[in-house]
Every structure is written in structure tokens, then in C-alpha cells.
Amino acid sequence: MISRLCIIGVGLIGGSLALALKRAGAVDSVIGCGRQRANLELARSRNVIDEFTTDPGEAVRDADVVVMAAPLGAAEPLFRAIRGNLAPQAIVTDVGSAKRCVVEDAKRVFGAIPANFVPGHPIAGTEQSGVEAAFESLFDDHRVILTPLEETDARATQTVRLMWEAAGAEVLLLDLDHHDQVLAATSHLPHMLAYTLVDTLGRMEQHTEIFRYAAGGFRDFTRIASSDPTMWHDICLANKDALLNALQQFSADLAVVSDAIRNSDSAVLKDVFSRAKDLRDAHVSGSK
């Protein structure tokens, strides 16, 4: 299906995509691109990629599909580096956790939203990062959201859809800004809470005992605080408005809970806890 796939940023997501497409026989050859030669050599030795270069312009030259899988902060310089080097029919997609900012980056570099650029976001990942954490089944039964715009060529969207389906994922289309709001709520806000919680506890006087007595629930709750700091720094700035909005709503609600505890307001506490339990039990149960 894909003759020459270019993966820029061969980490957990980029590497797993390459492996998944190889597993499906959906790609002839994969060229990897990144800043660290040692990482690219590791990726080649594991047969994640077939060849590599550290030059993005060279990497994309004969590729029919280019997947940008570097942190969001690298999007604009990468667009600049590949502009003028893409094959005429090449399709470009990305895997960023925020989509409006990537589209704005593309617009700034190309002067308009390119018809062959399909913004994408696989809802998959672990708190691990790097190509050593990549595995071919990462996307199996996971969702990939594509947020094509009016300017996007429908055939480009279809190519990217088929690529992700070949990698094992279920593909859904979503409005760009809607995506950013939903992800701010379900992913970006929880990451802020987990990072802040661990940092808060680490600076408490009793931090040694705190981590010694942390139980299973705490481990699950803070797992996402082991995620890559640079990637999450980039996501915060890339999805600033939606994330600040979610943070503000959460902080106001947490103040209500704090006040209820202070005032021993049983009605409010039972109300919030019951509503949350019912919602979670109804919508988020299962272990997928």
C-alpha cells in the first residue's frame, strides 16, 4: 500500500507505527529521521526502520507518506525543513496531541493549509517513551482521530485512514477544535494533575514515608506522571487555551469540594462523589 514511508521522530509512536505496518505487509520500506544518530541506529538494528538520515529534507524526498512523530514543539521547524523537498503526491500527517497549533504551524510555513496534510492523533501510548518501548500491537483496538479541514484533500484523508487501519486502529473523524477541547479534558488536564500531585508530595516534609506507603491506587493514579516531560511541555503550550479552560473549571470544582470538607457539608460531598462514581461506572469501565 505504502511504497516508501518516512517517519520523522522514531520513538514510541513512530516506531510502533512502522512495526505495525510491517506486520500488516502494508509498507515496502521505511526511512527514519531524527536528531539522534544512536537512536536511529538502534531503530534500524531492531528492524523498525530500514534506513535513516538526520536530515528531514533528505528523509522525505521520495516518500509517498510522511508521518511527523516528533514532539509538537518541533512541528514548525520540521515543516520548514521538508518544504520544497516533498514529492508532488506525498501525503503528510502527524501524531500530535493538539491539532489547532500544528495546522497554524503548517499555514505559517506553507502560506496556506496544505491540501495533502492530514492532522492526526492516535489515542494510544504508554508512560514509556523511545523506540526501545515501541511494539507492533500498540494501536490494536485503539482509536486514531483525524481532524481534516475543508482544505484537506479527501484522498489524502482516505490514505491516512487506511494506513492507521492497517496498523490495527479504529479511525474516527472529529472537528479540529472539538478535538483539542476533548483532549484537554480527558488527557492534558489529568496529566497536569498527576504531575502536580507527585511534585507536591515530593516537597512535603514526610515525603519519604509518603512514597513508602503509597498503595496500588496511587500507582495507577500517578502512572501518567512518568510520561516524557518535554513532550508534555510542548502539549501544554500547543493546547494552551483549551487546557487553561479545563484547569480553571477543575480548580473551581476542587474549591467547592474543599469548602464542603471544611464545612462538613455531607450533602455536597456525597453528591459529587456519587455523581462521579455513576459517571465513571457507566462510561469508563472496562480495561481497554
Place this chain on the structure above:
Amino acid sequence: MISRLCIIGVGLIGGSLALALKRAGAVDSVIGCGRQRANLELARSRNVIDEFTTDPGEAVRDADVVVMAAPLGAAEPLFRAIRGNLAPQAIVTDVGSAKRCVVEDAKRVFGAIPANFVPGHPIAGTEQSGVEAAFESLFDDHRVILTPLEETDARATQTVRLMWEAAGAEVLLLDLDHHDQVLAATSHLPHMLAYTLVDTLGRMEQHTEIFRYAAGGFRDFTRIASSDPTMWHDICLANKDALLNALQQFSADLAVVSDAIRNSDSAVLKDVFSRAKDLRDAHVSGSK
């Protein structure tokens, strides 16, 4: 070892303890006590308990060990109900997630801290509740914290220690108030964050999409929001001071993160995220 064990509150914790002690051959007979006859009948039909009564005074009468495993809010009325009915050598312990309040309840009812009362807290549990969720290996390789006071008889503490060890747990002693502070940080605060988060998202305009696109990280993060609302209401009020203190520190730190996002302050964001990741990787990894 234990001739007649009385479990007041035959739910996940009380039921699992009875099963674990039976597995170890460490108990001759178990009498269960609770308010709901149907639940007690279910517990007996599953051989979790051997007999039952809904009258706490009657339940404790010939027991050598009494375990109070009802929600924290029931501690004072239960102490009143069993006072005067305990055998002279009977040892009483509890499983509450906050310890100062239970000791105060006991002091109020008995006029002084009883020498044979050993405050305890198994650091185990799931988001499930009820005897139908009980299982004999719940405490295997988990910790149980005992917080004996100066007034506590050392032999009583030893009996409760041996009981928990027979149930598969590792027993640790901790200062009472220190326990309440550490648990406020590692357990009570995270539960507040999870409940509040799910409630916040449930009231957002896009709540349908929010729960539809929630990924694995979100499921782990919000698992504890499926915990029993009444139990957590009781814990909030029982450990009010330590929890409010933890909530205040967390809220202040979250405001710092929010400001850093608003001001695109990369240094602060990377600093907080890196510190949190390093702490968690160092202290909370593993899957126990």
C-alpha cells in the same frame, strides 16, 4: 490462633480478612455483624462467615478478637453498642483509613483510650465494595499499618499483628498523626482529585465525546473515582485537617502550573514535570 472472630461490617475488607484467616487456618469460627440481613446471608452462603447477627452487642459477646470494618462514620455508635458486651480479654481493632478520629471516638465512649483497642489500617482494597468483591488474597504482600498509642497493651498489638500476618500482610507500626498526614497525601487527596475530575468533565458541554474518547491513561487515573461514596464521605470528615492541608498545598501548586502555562514559562513547566517523573520513577514504579 483466634478462637472466635467477630467482623463488624462484612464488606470487601472485613470479608477478605475472614477468608484470608480461614485460608491460613488461623481462626476457628467467624461471626459477622452488619445492618443488612441479606448481605450477611450472602456472606454466610459463601462461607465468608459462619454465623451472623445484626446486633453488635450480641456479636461481640464471646469473641476474642473484634474487627470493626464498617465505614468510619459508624465507629462511635459501634463503640457504644459493644461497650459492656465485650469479653474481658477481647481485643478490638479497626480498619479505618483515618486513625485519630477513631481513637477520639473510642475515648469519648469508653472515657479513656482502651488498652485493648489497636487502631489499624490495611493499605489494600479495590474500587469495588461489598462482600461479593471479597477474596482471600486481597492482603497478600500488602501493608497493614498499626498505630498503637502509649495506652495500648503491647500484647493486644502483638495479637493484631499476628492476625494480619496470618492474612498475608506485612505489618508496620506508625505514629497515629503521622499516619493521618501520610494517608491524606497518598490516598485521600488523590481520591478527591479523581472524583472532582470525573464530576467536572461530566458537566462539560462535550461530556459525551469526553467519555467516548477517554483513553487508557484516563481509565487508570479515574479508577479510584469508582470507590464507595459513603466510605469516602466519612474519610473526608474523619481526616479533615490533614486532608484540607494537603488540598491547600496541591491547589497552590496547581495554580503555579496554570500560571506557567498561561505565561508559556517553559522553565517552570519542564522543572515540575521532570521532578515529578524522576520522583515517581524512583519511588513508585513496579506494579504491586
